[in-house]
Amino acid sequence: MKRIAALTALLAAALTTSALAQQPKTVFTVVRPTQWGSYNLNPFTPGDQHLLPTNSVIYESLFYINTLNSKVTNVLGTKYAWSKDATTLSVTTRDGVKWTDGKPFTANDVAFTFNYLKKYPALDTSAIWKSGLESVKANGKTVTFTFAKANVSTFQYIAHQPIVPEHVWSAITSPLTETNQKPVGTGPFVFDTYSQQALRVLKNANYWMPSQPYVDAIVWLSTNSNDAALLKLLKGEADYGYIGVSDPEGGYAKKGANNTYYWPVTGxxxxxxxxxxxxxxxxxxxxxxxxxxxxxxxxxxxxxxxxxxxxxxxxxxxxxxxxxxxxxxxxxxxxxxxxxxxxxxxxxxxxxxxxxxxxxxxxxxxxxxxxxxxxxxxxxxxxxxxxxxxxxxxxxxxxxxxxxxxxxxxxxxxxxxxxxxxxxxxxxxxxxxxxxxxxxxxxxxxxxxxxxxxxxxxxxxxxxxxxxxxxxxxxxxxxxxxxxxxxxxxxxxxxxxxxxxFEFSLYNTSRFTGFPTKQAPYNAGTADDTIGARLMYLNVKPK
Structure with a gap:
C-alpha cells in the first residue's frame, strides 16, 4: 500500500486530473536516470530523440533479432526468405492487425514506410537505400525488397525499422519536424500522458496478441541522476530501470531480496x-x-x-x-x-x-x-x-x-x-x-x-x-x-x-515476474526505449 501511495503521489505531480481519474489497476513503473526532451513521438526522429515509448510500445517492426543468440522473433512479419542470389527478400506480413485508430494494417503500410525513407533520405538513418536497395513493393500479404546486388547484411536494418500507417504519414510532408503527438501505431500500448516528470501509456485493448500485455499501463519516471533512479528501485517505487551503476552485485542486488539485474555483454x-x-x-x-x-x-x-x-x-x-x-x-x-x-x-x-x-x-x-x-x-x-x-x-x-x-x-x-x-x-x-x-x-x-x-x-x-x-x-x-x-x-x-x-537492466521483482534473465534471454536486456524492450513489456505480469 505504501508503494501505491508513493507512486500515486509522484504521478499526481505530473499527470492531469482527468488522467488520474482513469488510474489503471496494474502499472509497471520504469525509472529513467535522465530528463527526456520535448513532446515528440515521431519514430523517424534521428538519434532516438523522441519520447521513450515511441519505438518500444507504440510502433512495431517486422522482426526482432536478439544480438545475444541471433534468434529472430516475428512481429509484424511472420516469415522471410532470400532468393538464391540474395538480391530479393520476401516478407510475409501478419493478418488480423489493426492500427490504433481501427484501420487494418496491410503489406501496403510496410512498402509505404520503406518508400517514405527513400522519399525523405534524412529519415533513412540505417542507410537502407544507400546499401543497394532498388525497390520495395507490396503484393497481397507479401512485401518484396529488390537489391542491385547481394546484400544479406541489410536484413537487420529492414527487420528493425518501425512501420507506420500509410493513411496517416502520406499526408505528412515535413517528417523531420513532425512531433506526432497523437501517434497511430500497432503496438501493445497507446500513448496517454506527457510531462517532464512522467510519461504514461495504456494497454491497447485491440492489440493483435489478445492475451498480452499482462499490465494495464506503463509509467516512466524521470530523475536527474543514476543515484536518484537507483533509490527509487531500492524503495520499491519502480519495477525496472536501465541504470549503469558501478556495482550491480554489491551495490544493488545485495540490498534487497527482490533486487536483481540482467547485464549481458552486448557492446x-x-x-x-x-x-x-x-x-x-x-x-x-x-x-x-x-x-x-x-x-x-x-x-x-x-x-x-x-x-x-x-x-x-x-x-x-x-x-x-x-x-x-x-x-x-x-x-x-x-x-x-x-x-x-x-x-x-x-x-x-x-x-x-x-x-x-x-x-x-x-x-x-x-x-x-x-x-x-x-x-x-x-x-x-x-x-x-x-x-x-x-x-x-x-x-x-x-x-x-x-x-x-x-x-x-x-x-x-x-x-x-x-x-x-x-x-x-x-x-x-x-x-x-x-x-x-x-x-x-x-x-x-x-x-x-x-x-x-x-x-x-x-x-x-x-x-x-x-x-x-x-x-x-x-x-x-x-x-x-x-x-x-x-x-x-x-x-x-x-x-x-x-x-x-552491458545492457544495464535492474529489476525490483516485488510486484512482477517474467523479466528477461540470463536463464530466459528472450531479449538482449536492451534499454527501455528499444524494440527489444517491447518483449519485456509484453511478458512481465503481476505476481
Missing part, C-alpha cells in the same frame, strides 16, 4: 575522438592519447570489477574468437604514460617549461572537454580516470555533463572534443558495429547530424571491406573483411574502446 563503451577537429584529426595524436589511458583502471573504477577493459578492436568477447585472427586477438594498447609522452613529442606536440602540451604551432593546447551524460555515474567515473591519466602527459581536460538531447546532439553534430558513449551500432556479427560506426553514409559534415559515425572517421580500406562483407555470403571472405577493418581502426584509433558494455 563496448568508447572514448570517441572528434576526427573532424584538430588535433584529433591526427592519428598519431589519437594513438598517443590512447596509450596514456589505463582502460583497466577505467573498467575497475566505473564498474567495480564487473566489467573488463575492452579489446582495442571494439569487438565484444563473444565475437572475437570467431571473427578475429589470433594475432588480432592478441593486439593490445598497452598503458604506458612514458611512451605516450614521448610519442606526443615525436608527433610534434612538445611540452613547454611548465609541462603543458603544445600544439604543432607552438601554442598551448586548450583544456579539451570530455562529453558525458549528465548524472551518468559510470561515464563520469570513466571521464575522471581519463582526465587524471591525460594530465600526466600534459593534456588538460574538463568533464562536460550534458542532458540527453544536448549530449546526443553534440556527438551527432560533431561539436565535441572527446566524448564517452556506447557503440552506435551492433548486431550478431561485428559488421553492424563497424558499418554504422565508420561507414561514410553514417557520417555528415560538422554541424549536420551524423546518424552514427560519431568520430566522423572514414577510410577507403574500411569502406571497401564493408562492401566486400555485405556482397558475399562466404564466411572466409567476410572474416577477411572484418580483420581488415579491425586492423585499420587499431592502427588509426578513431576511438578508444574503454570497457565491455
Amino acid at each position: 563496448d563503451n568508447f572514448l570517441y575522438f572528434n576526427t573532424a577537429k584538430a588535433p584529433f584529426n591526427d592519428a598519431a595524436f589519437r594513438r598517443a592519447l590512447s596509450q596514456a589511458i589505463d582502460t583497466r583502471d577505467v573498467a575497475q573504477k566505473a564498474y567495480a570489477g564487473v566489467a573488463n577493459a575492452a579489446h582495442p578492436s571494439g569487438m565484444i568477447p563473444g565475437q572475437q574468437q570467431e571473427w578475429l585472427t589470433a594475432s588480432a586477438r592478441n593486439t593490445t594498447v598497452k598503458y604506458d604514460p612514458a611512451a605516450a609522452d614521448a610519442a606526443l613529442s615525436k608527433a610534434g606536440y612538445k611540452k613547454n617549461a611548465q609541462g603543458q602540451r603544445l600544439g604543432k604551432d607552438g601554442k598551448a593546447l586548450p583544456a579539451f572537454k570530455i562529453l558525458v551524460g549528465a548524472g551518468w555515474t559510470d561515464f563520469i567515473t570513466m571521464a575522471q580516470v581519463i582526465s587524471e591519466n591525460l594530465k600526466k602527459v600534459g593534456i588538460n581536460t574538463q568533464i562536460d555533463q550534458q542532458a540527453w538531447s544536448s549530449y546526443a546532439g553534440g556527438l551527432q553534430t560533431g561539436t565535441y572534443d572527446m566524448g564517452i558513449s556506447w557503440g552506435w551500432g551492433g548486431g550478431p556479427t561485428p559488421y553492424y558495429l563497424y558499418n554504422q560506426s565508420f561507414g561514410p553514409e553514417f557520417s555528415a559534415p560538422v554541424g549536420k547530424t551524423a546518424a552514427s559515425n560519431l568520430a566522423r572517421y572514414t577510410n577507403p580500406a574500411i569502406t571497401a571491406a564493408l562492401a566486400q562483407f555485405r556482397s558475399s555470403s562466404d564466411e572466409a571472405t567476410q572474416k577477411k573483411a572484418i580483420n581488415t577493418i579491425a586492423s585499420t581502426i587499431m592502427r588509426d584509433m578513431p576511438w578508444l574502446p574503454l570497457t565491455d558494455r
